[in-house]
Amino acid sequence: MDAHFSPTLPVYVMAKPAGALCNLRCDYCYYLEKRHLYRQPQKTMMPGDVLETYIRDYIALHAEGTQVEFVWHGGEPLLQPLSFFMNVLRLQKKYAGGRQIINALQTNGTLITPELAHFFHEHNFLIGLSIDGPQELHDRYRRSRSGRGSWQQVMQGIGLLNRYGVEWNAMAVVNDATAADPLGFYHFFKEIGCRYIQFTPVVERLLPHADGRSLASPIEYGQAELAPFSVTPEAWGEFLCTLFDEWVVSDVGEYFIQIFDATLAGWMGVLPPVCSMARTCGHATALEHNGDLYVCDHYVFPEFKLGNIMERPLAELTRQQSLKDFGANKERLLTRQCRECEYLFACHGECPRNRFALSADGEPGHNYLCAGYRRFFKHAAPYMDFMKRKLMHGEAPADVMEWARKRG
Ligand code: SF4
Numbered sequence: 151m152d153a154h155f156s157p158t159l160p161v162y163v164m165a166k167p168a169g170a171l172c173n174l175r176c177d178y179c180y181y182l183e184k185r186h187l188y189r190q191p192q193k194t195m196m197p198g199d200v201l202e203t204y205i206r207d208y209i210a211l212h213a214e215g216t217q218v219e220f221v222w223h224g225g226e227p228l229l230q231p232l233s234f235f236m237n238v239l240r241l242q243k244k245y246a247g248g249r250q251i252i253n254a255l256q257t258n259g260t261l262i263t264p265e266l267a268h269f270f271h272e273h274n275f276l277i278g279l280s281i282d283g284p285q286e287l288h289d290r291y292r293r294s295r296s297g298r299g300s301w302q303q304v305m306q307g308i309g310l311l312n313r314y315g316v317e318w319n320a321m322a323v324v325n326d327a328t329a330a331d332p333l334g335f336y337h338f339f340k341e342i343g344c345r346y347i348q349f350t351p352v353v354e355r356l357l358p359h360a361d362g363r364s365l366a367s368p369i370e371y372g373q374a375e376l377a378p379f380s381v382t383p384e385a386w387g388e389f390l391c392t393l394f395d396e397w398v399v400s401d402v403g404e405y406f407i408q409i410f411d412a413t414l415a416g417w418m419g420v421l422p423p424v425c426s427m428a429r430t431c432g433h434a435t436a437l438e439h440n441g442d443l444y445v446c447d448h449y450v451f452p453e454f455k456l457g458n459i460m461e462r463p464l465a466e467l468t469r470q471q472s473l474k475d476f477g478a479n480k481e482r483l484l485t486r487q488c489r490e491c492e493y494l495f496a497c498h499g500e501c502p503r504n505r506f507a508l509s510a511d512g513e514p515g516h517n518y519l520c521a522g523y524r525r526f527f528k529h530a531a532p533y534m535d536f537m538k539r540k541l542m543h544g545e546a547p548a549d550v551m552e553w554a555r556k557r558g
C-alpha cells in the first residue's frame with residue numbers, strides 16, 4: 151500500500167506485526183519474499199519487547215495533546231491473534247500521556263471473524279482491505295498457497311465489517327488484468343457500496359537474488375525484466391482516463407478515488423493524500439517484526455535499512471540524514487524531462503520505485519508509468535481547473551458534474 155501522507159507528523163511507521171508472513175500467495179505481492187531477509191523466515195511474529203519499545207517510542211515522537219496514528223501492516227497482520235491487538239491497546243493506553251491514539255490496519259480480509267469485527271468496531275480501527283474487484287479479476291492473482299481464489303472469503307470479511315459497523319476502505323491493485331476492464335472494476339466497488347477506493351498501479355521487475363528474493367530493488371537495473379502482471383504505461387493511462395470520465399459526470403463527492411483527490415490537491419498546491427504524488431517523501435518508514443526500520447514499505451531492502459529500534463531509539467533512527475536524503479531524492483533525482491514537465495506540480499515524478507525507465511532524451515531514472523500519467527493529467531486538466539476555481543470561491547467542486555455533462 152502506498153503511504154497515506156500525513157502532513158502533521160514528522161514521520162510515521164508502518165508496523166509489520168507478523169513480518170512478511172501471509173496466509174495468501176498473491177502473485178504480485180512485493181512483500182512475501184521479504185521473509186528471506188531473516189534467518190528464520192517462518193518465525194517472524196513481533197515479540198512483546200519489540201512491540202512495547204515501538205509503541206512507547208513512537209508515541210514519544212508526538213507532542214502532548216496531538217494525535218498518534220498507528221498503522222498495522224503486513225504480510226498479513228491478522229495472523230496475530232486478537233490477544234496481540236488487545237495488548238497493543240493496553241500498551242497504547244499505558245504510554246499515551248494525554249495523546250489521542252488511532253489505529254489503522256491493512257488486511258487481505260480473509261481472516262476477519264465476528265470477534266475481530268466487533269473488536270475493530272469497539273476500538274475504532276480503520277480497516278484498509280485489499281480486494282481486486284469482481285471474483286474473476288480478484289481470483290486471478292489473489293490466491294491461497296494451494297491456488298484457490300480468495301474472493302469468497304474476502305466478501306465474507308466485508309460482510310462482517312459491515313454487520314459490525316466497522317469503517318473500511320478498499321485498496322485495489324491495477325495490474326494487467328484489472329486494467330483491461332476499468333469500468334467493470336470500478337462498478338464493482340460502487341455496487342458493494344465502497345466509497346473510498348485507492349487504486350494502486352502494480353509494477354515489478356524480476357531479478358533473482360542469492361538469498362531467494364526474486365524482485366529487483368529500485369536501484370538494481372541490470373538484467374531485471376518486467377513481471378508479467380505489471381500494468382503498462384498505456385494501460386494505466388487508459389484506466390485512469392476511463393474511470394475519470396465516469397467519475398466526473400456522476401460520482402464527485404460521492405466516491406472518493408485517492409488518485410483523483412491527489413491530482414486535485416496538486417492543482418490546488420496543497421499536500422496530496424498520498425506520498426507518491428508529493429514533492430518529497432521519507433515520512434513513511436516500515437518496521438519489521440524484530441525492530442528493523444526501513445526508509446519505506448517499498449524499500450525493505452538491506453541497502454535501505456535505517457537500523458533497529460532495540461539498538462537505537464526510534465527518534466534517533468528517524469532523524470538520520472540518510473532518511474532525509476532518501477526523501478529529498480524524490481525531487482533531487484528527477485530527470486530533466488520531469489523537471490521541465492508541465493504537470494510536475496501534480497505528479498512530482500510519482501514514486502521513485504517506478505523510476506527505472508529512460509526519459510524521452512535517454513536519461514536513466516525516469517518513471518516507467520510517465521506516459522500514462524501524462525495522458526491522464528492532460529485529459530483531466532480542464533475539469534481540475536474547473537474544480538480548483540470552485541474551491542477557490544468557496545463553492546462545491548461537485549458542480550463539475552453538471553459542467554462535464556454539458557461539455558459532453
Ligand atoms: S518511495 Fe517515497 S513516494 Fe514511494 S512509496 Fe515510498 S515514501 Fe512513498
Ligand code: SF4
Binds near residue numbers: 489
Ligand atoms: S508526467 Fe512524466 S514527465 Fe511529468 S512529472 Fe510525471 S513522470 Fe515526470
